Amino acid sequence: MLNARIKLRHLQAFLEVARQRSFARAAERLAITQPGISKAIRELEENLGAALFERTPQGVALTQAGLTLLRHAGPAMRALEEGVAAVGDTHRGDRWLRVGALSTVESQLLPEAIRSWHAEPDGQNDVGVNVVTGSSAFLLSRLRRGELDLVVGRMTEAREISDLAFEHLYYEPLMLSVRSGHPLAGIAPLEAERLGDFPWVLPPPQTTLRQQVDSFCVRHSLTLMSQRLETLSLPVSRRYTLESDAIWVAPEEAIAEDLAAGRLCRLAIDLEAQGGSVGLCFNASMEASLAREAFCEVLREVSARRGFGSAT
Template sequence: MEIRHFRYFLEVARQRNFTRAAEQLGIATPTLSRQIQDMEQALGTRLFVRQQREISLTEAGAALVREAEATVRQFELAQRSAQRAGRGDTGHIELGYVASAVYSGVLQKQVQGFSREHPDITLSLHESPMASLPSLIAEGRFDIGYVRSPMNLPEGVEAVRLDAEGFVLALSSDSWLRRLPEISVEHLQNETFILPEQINGTLQVAADGGYAPTLGPQPGGLLAVIALVSLGQGVAVVPESVVGHLSLPNVLYRPIKGSSGSSWLSLIHRRFEKAPAVTRYIERALQAFRRTL
């Protein structure tokens, strides 16, 4: 039997008349009668007692009504669920991000805005090392990632540029640099640079100053970087958005005169993404960002 047999049966049970039921279903009465006969033959029992003007349910038919209604409801629910998932109204997204996406506020705005518009799509959020995020997306373990660009991406993963910002210098409050009215790229020539995951800012500062930088440890996320700065292990070139959002004892933030460097957050995803919920997130994130330009 197919789902149409249950629908035909239920309409006959409601109308108690084959002609009226056939009209409601939009099929010929003989066709409906044959479908019910096929159903009875498959079940090995009669479902209706046929009388001249009206029909009534047998005991087997009455028992089937409840199950047939539940079956049709479940089938229709499955159809609607599949259609909603196909439109991207439901689904699940695995999202990875680096800490600076939080400090900039971009992650909060985009995730919260998307969740308000699509409450039936669930998001699992994971702070992850920036170096591993692109490969996690390429392998399908994450769907979307927020990273700080520029960076090399594996084949099949592309980046969409979001907000850009400059760099500031994080330094210990014990550093001699704090006494300067302004800190230029030349003043940093003999400093040890604690390296964040994105080192382009450090390299650009050194290039602007015309020297090779003394590179210190690269401890991981921005909190670990600032922690080493607070311990007097060196200075660090970090995104401006860190200021006011990441405060540790013994740490100051100062502008860097003569620095032309900048970085930007990027949304990275698989180039030929097919999942409707994921593509909907990407489209919505881009639209939201363009409205802020």
Template sequence: MELRHLRYFVVLAEELHFGRAAERLHMAQPPLSQRIRDLERELGVTLFDRTRQRVRLTEAGALLLEHARPILEGSEAAREAMRRIRPGAAGVLRAGVPPDTVPLTLRTLVTTFAERVPDVLLELHELTTEAQLAKLREGELDVGLVRHPCDTVGLISGPVVHRRLGVILPERHHAAEHEVVRLRVLSGSPLVIFPREMAPRLYDHMLATCRDNGFLPGAIRHARNPQFVHGLVLAGLGVHLNEPPAGALPPGLVWRPIDEPRLTWSTSVVWRPAHSDDALAAFAAAALAGLHAADHT
């Protein structure tokens, strides 16, 4: 019996839905179904009752769940202990940050962390929210800075900092004349947004909020790099929802606040329960300082 098969089982037992469980595990649904069938054959029991309408734990499944959770928690504690004594690992904090983190936030985070724990090396990784969550659960990161809403089941989350979004427009766009843009005024305009796989729950939340406010994009275009985003908007190929720019926008673009408070970058530090020390506390405090510094620009 492999630990990864137990983890697949526990996630499915928590979700009781193959699609949601596969999404949490960052895998396709058919391989997950096959791994569960393999586990059932190995144990000689049926772990789930499956119908078209629902998935339900059997008595054997409920019993295995009682044993599987402590096993997984113990393996994570052992992994953490080994990581801490591995040569070169001591004194290093592996942290994830979103690719679009503004320079002022990064500068404040790094300098504040160094002031608090000068003997710890901060190893920063530029990762999307989904990639951070996956690496945290696999023990490849110690702490992350993620955007909500996202799946933080099994992780600890610090205070959430909210930064309201506005819209970046070509200066010739009709909505650029408004001091505060109502989302419904943008209806029909294409929307430039990050790819869904970067943060699925946030992506869905943003599109649902736009729809609720009468903003139905004429098309959706995906972009990660801020320069590419600005180029698309400048070319008239869409509008883009984002926080106030940290510096000057390219000529021909403007940023305007919008009338929907639910559209925010909601960001917090997350970490695994087995990992809690002074370096992590220092990172959490430094990240909050960085987020608040950007909020006062």
């Protein structure tokens, strides 16, 4: 039974501080004073008999007890919010599926799955899909808090996945590509040292995809030039690559159409041996909805039908 001294305001304060990593920002978001939110956290910690946050140079961080509470309180609060919202939605029939999408599935898998799902004659076409993009750390933290129903993409290397459930779909390799007519296009074999003479388009630091790039550079003693573009945006990366001599680090799915059309060329050097595992990530503490289960089945079917990546 829930401790009667633990109130809804305590959990709201805890979740907002966990989200913002700052008492001041959390207080601002909740429209209360900073002493007020500090008092709420202190009362919650006293009721639980455990410290939930510790101060760091970057703000505040969750303790192990805080992480444990977050794993359960986030989905529980979200379920409560959905229950309240569902009462109002009953008259309108509003239903939503919240999906986190990494760049490895934005171009083909996810759009095709949504089209297939909405085309099915089993009532799913009245369920809206809200897609949130970003880094794996950002999306998995939202999934852990119950703010997303699932996350799709390549994320098995992410540290944040440790306490979440992951289902493998296929392997997706990262590739090095350049525009047609690039000085390195068509050279085989290609020496890694030549890659340092051109600007790169690559994922930002602290992302799982960037870890693979950094590992490649270490293996080949390669130093990248300072002129580079760091982004997770596929449209920005694509346009910059097509109009410059940049080398683009991209998932195979993102460049497949341009490769087939001859607009981009794959360089004759492998960034990684097999590729990363693309799949579905869930918060096991959240009750699975029928909509989520149906959509996941469509994702599995599309993956198998299109033969994405290597065989599973």
